[in-house]
Amino acid sequence: MGTAWNVYDGNKMSSGAMYGRTLAELAAKDPRIVGVTADLAKSTNIGLLGEAFPDRLFNVGIAEQNLFGVAAGLAKVGFIPFASTFAIFACLRGGEQIRTDAAYQKLPVKVIATHGGVSFGAAGSTHHCIEDFAIMRAIPNMTVVIPADAYETAIAVKQCIDVPGPFYLRVGRGMEPLLHESEEDKWCKEFKIGKAMTLKEGNDVTIIACGVPTRDAYIAGDMLEEQGVSAQVINMHTLKPIDEEAIIEAAVKTRRIVTVEEHNVIGGLGDAVASVLAQSGKRCILTKIGIPDEFGPIGKPEDLYAKYKLSSQGIMETVMEIMGKEIEEDDWSDED
Amino acid sequence: MPNNVSVAELKAKAKELRLNIVQTTFNATSGHVGGSMSSADMLIALYFKYLNVDPKNPDWDERDRFVMSKGHCALAYVPCLAMRGYLDLNEVMRNFNKTESAYGMHPDSKKIRGCDASTGSLGHGLPMAVGMALGLRLKKIDSKVVVMTGDGECQEGSNWEAAMSAAHFGLKNLIWIIDRNHFEIDGNTEDVMSLEPLDKKVEAFGFKVLKCNGNKMEEVDKTLAEAWATEGPVCIISDTVKGYGVKQYEGKATSHYCSFGAEESEVKKFIDEIKNREF
Numbered sequence: 047m048g049t050a051w052n053v054y055d056g057n058k059m060s061s062g063a064m065y066g067r068t069l070a071e072l073a074a075k076d077p078r079i080v081g082v083t084a085d086l087a088k089s090t091n092i093g094l095l096g097e098a099f100p101d102r103l104f105n106v107g108i109a110e111q112n113l114f115g116v117a118a119g120l121a122k123v124g125f126i127p128f129a130s131t132f133a134i135f136a137c138l139r140g141g142e143q144i145r146t147d148a149a150y151q152k153l154p155v156k157v158i159a160t161h162g163g164v165s166f167g168a169a170g171s172t173h174h175c176i177e178d179f180a181i182m183r184a185i186p187n188m189t190v191v192i193p194a195d196a197y198e199t200a201i202a203v204k205q206c207i208d209v210p211g212p213f214y215l216r217v218g219r220g221m222e223p224l225l226h227e228s229e230e231d232k233w234c235k236e237f238k239i240g241k242a243m244t245l246k247e248g249n250d251v252t253i254i255a256c257g258v259p260t261r262d263a264y265i266a267g268d269m270l271e272e273q274g275v276s277a278q279v280i281n282m283h284t285l286k287p288i289d290e291e292a293i294i295e296a297a298v299k300t301r302r303i304v305t306v307e308e309h310n311v312i313g314g315l316g317d318a319v320a321s322v323l324a325q326s327g328k329r330c331i332l333t334k335i336g337i338p339d340e341f342g343p344i345g346k347p348e349d350l351y352a353k354y355k356l357s358s359q360g361i362m363e364t365v366m367e368i369m370g371k372e373i374e375e376d377d378w379s380d381e382d
Numbered sequence: 383m384p385n386n387v388s389v390a391e392l393k394a395k396a397k398e399l400r401l402n403i404v405q406t407t408f409n410a411t412s413g414h415v416g417g418s419m420s421s422a423d424m425l426i427a428l429y430f431k432y433l434n435v436d437p438k439n440p441d442w443d444e445r446d447r448f449v450m451s452k453g454h455c456a457l458a459y460v461p462c463l464a465m466r467g468y469l470d471l472n473e474v475m476r477n478f479n480k481t482e483s484a485y486g487m488h489p490d491s492k493k494i495r496g497c498d499a500s501t502g503s504l505g506h507g508l509p510m511a512v513g514m515a516l517g518l519r520l521k522k523i524d525s526k527v528v529v530m531t532g533d534g535e536c537q538e539g540s541n542w543e544a545a546m547s548a549a550h551f552g553l554k555n556l557i558w559i560i561d562r563n564h565f566e567i568d569g570n571t572e573d574v575m576s577l578e579p580l581d582k583k584v585e586a587f588g589f590k591v592l593k594c595n596g597n598k599m600e601e602v603d604k605t606l607a608e609a610w611a612t613e614g615p616v617c618i619i620s621d622t623v624k625g626y627g628v629k630q631y632e633g634k635a636t637s638h639y640c641s642f643g644a645e646e647s648e649v650k651k652f653i654d655e656i657k658n659r660e661f
Contacts, residue, residue, distance in 0.1 A: 080520070082513075104516055104551070109543035112509045116547065119513020122499065123521065124443070127513075142503060143540075147510055151491055151500050 060220030062160050064196035066094030068203045069128055069158075073099055076207065078126045082106060084113040090130035090160045091220070110135045114143030114155065121153035126207060132166070133159035133175035133216050141181060148212040149187045156206050156213045162192075163257065163308030164342050164350040165218030171341040175216075180313025182214040183286045190285040191215045191239055192307075192315075194260035197226040198283060201237045209239060218258050218308075219347070225261040225281075233281070240284045242292035248278035251365055252296035255306035256282045256315050259335075259356040263306045266361035273362075275369055285318060293322045297330040302368050304333045306361055308351075311336040333368045335361060384610060387431045393599045393661055395465065396426040400627040400656050402461040402475060408642045408649040410479040414487065416637035417532060418458035420563035420597070420622035423661075425458055427602045428528060429466045432610060437467035440496045446525045447514050449499045451507020452532035452561060453488040454639075460485050460494060468496030505538025507531055508558060512544045515553040526610070530559040534566030537575050542587065548615040549588020556615040558589065561596065563624040565635045581619055589617040596620030599661070627659070628652050 073079040073095055081103040087093030096103030104120075106112045110131055117127040129136075136144065136159040148155035159178065166173045182190045189209050193199040199217055206213045225245075226234050233243055245260075246267045255263035260281045267279040278300055280292060296303060303323070305316035316334030323330050335355050342350055351357045355364055399422045407413035429435070433446045450459040457478070464471035477483040484493035488502030499510050511529035518525055531541060548556050560580070568574045577583075581591045590612055594605035602620070609616045624638070625631030630652075631640060642649040 080517075101520065106543070106547050107550075109540075109547070111505070111540035112512070112543035112547055115506055115509020115540065115544065116513035116516065119510040119515070120517040121513075122510065123447075123514050123517035125517050125520070143506065143509070146500070146503050147506055 061193065061196040061199040061217035061222065062091040062220035064200045065158055065203055065217065066091030068200040069095045070098040072204065072207065073102060076126070078124065080104070080120055080125045080127050082113055082117045082120065082127055082129045084108055084110050084131045084135070086131050090158070092128060092130040092158070095128070110140035111143055114140040115147050117155045118143065118147035118151065118153050121148070121155050126154045126156065128156045128158055130158045130160065132173060133162035133178045134173060137175065137178040137181045144212065145185050149185045152187050152211040154211060157215070158203065159214065159216045161219050162216035163218060164337070165222070165258065165308070165347050167347040167350050168344050170344045174342055176310040176337045176342070178216055179285055179307065179309045179315060183313070183318065187211045188286060189213045189239065191283055192257040192285055193217060193283055194225040194257060194281055195222060196224060197229045197234050198237060200229055201234060202239065202283070205239050216257070222258045223261055225264065237283070240287050240289065242289035243281040243283060244278065245281050246277065246279040248276040248300065250276045250300055251302040251304065251369060252278040252280060252300045253304050253306060253361060253365065254280045254282050254293070254296065254315065254319055256285060257308050259306045259308055259351065259361070262351070262356060262358040263361055265358035266365065269358060269362045270365055273366070275365065277365060282315060285315060288318050288322065290322045293319055294326045294328060297323055297326065297328040301329065301373055302331045304335060304361070304365050304368055306356060307336045308356060309336050310339055312339055329373065331368055331371050331373060333364060335364055384432045384607065389599050389603050392427055392430055392603065395430050396423045396599060397656060397661060399426055399458060399462055399465060401653060402465070402471070403458055404628070404642055404649060404652050404656065406457060406461060406475045406478045409475055412639065412641040413457045414454040414638065415457070415631060415640050416565065416624040416634070417452055417561065417563060418455045419625050419627045419631070421452070421455055421530060421561045422458050422627070423599055423602050424530065424559060424561065424596050424620055425462045427599065427606055429462055431603070432606050433528065434525065435496070437496060440468060444523050444525055447498045447511070447527045449501065449507040449511045449527070449529040450489060451501055451529050452504070452535055453501030456485070456487060456489040460489055463494065463496045466496070469494065504532065504535040505540035508541050508544035511556060512548050512551070512553065515548070515556045516551060518555065519553070524555060526555050526557060528557045528559065530561060533560055533562045533564065533577060533580070534571050534574070536560065536577055536580065545584065545587040545589065553615050554613045557609050558615065558617045560617065560619050561622055562619050563622045564633070565624040565638065567635065567638050569635045584617045584619070589615045592616060592618045594618065594620055596622040597626045627656050629655065
């Protein structure tokens, strides 16, 4: 596992920086790649593309409708545009352009949104984004990926070139600790858009996480082990198309699932998992950890993660609660 | 480059398009007549003289692009594409707005040959056109990108975001045509949300502004020729009459979306009126 908050150098290894660097590398090989941003070249790190290829990054100023309209137009004439702004401005200020210009026309507009969730803590709710999973999941043709750290971001950015149509990827502010040791660790090697990543096997409960808190879910898995609970931990980095098989297997195996996401508990990972479970006919207790349908306070991201039980401690406590719940008597004989 | 089709030929084509609009509206029971009739002359001049396109090769990389940002006027745009040879005109007119048809109230670029962009929600065309123009420049293709918006549509802020960027990026190959027919759904634009002085506003955003009577083919032809020869971004404010071609509907907000009756005898009256009129 990668480094933790206190020793982590956000500027060197942030998801955003990794994105910008990866994009510039990709652009050196692929002339179809261009970038568009709305006065956030530096903050989202798409500016690294512009530093390498000044004529291939277009900054439209603070104008998110134009940002995604321009991106769609570039895609129309054969480019693969990466469009970057903060998540909240992407999904809501420019949301209709993403839907109608990019998704409706199945254009390869790659939306790389930063500062998602409550990662921009002190900026407050105008800059938090706890709605994007719900919005982006509901748009036809859209693929939605929420990488757990900078390494997964780099891999997903490379893989998304071959994903047909529009693509949405959300990262945090860029100071998050790393889940992985490198892009070459055993999990990263298996990273494939649409395929869940099992971080830890277990028999009593499954924690399904995405994004920044995935690392905390993994740590919580170890903490639970010490308490005698065998927790399986799944990194559901792709929200859409979601790996239904992995969810159903987990339900049958552990009968208890806890979802963990830096998003409103409405419409995100938890609801996506709930939908798969409900339609599967498998019995399973589900608890969703996330932002409980409220606008969060200002504060340091790590404080907000703790408040919303997105920390390893909070996840561990929530899992212990679900372990105490009774599962309705049933021999499950009708399932297999 | 523009070919040398005569004004008389363009006028005849525009008359034919108006007849097709009326018949299609009748077949579909109703339609966005007002803005379709007002923009008919400009569309014909573009597709039959100015746009460098090839209906046999609709995805040709070096073609001129056209974005019908006022997508509700698919009623004029899609029959015009058919007349130009992209589609079967009879099929378009028969199936317009029908269930599972490729030809709905707003054009779908995934389903309509020759349609460069799906539109319908207003204020989307100019930003897409800016992206196309930037992309073509990057590819060193000097084709034109032409976008037609409505006038009421100019109330959408996204147009002004895009206009600002078109000038900032110095898009020499961009032509923005505003079909200034003076009416939107709720009434005259100046009553609903005033646009004037529209020319000064567009000019202040960095466009060279040309003006013409958009229902007079002589003026349309002359103005497009000037736009083609001008280093952009250029904006043509095409002053038109909503519903132009059928007296009963001219200059009225109610012609925005209307019908030509339910009986053949009713629509025949309108068709005869257009046939007998000098445009």
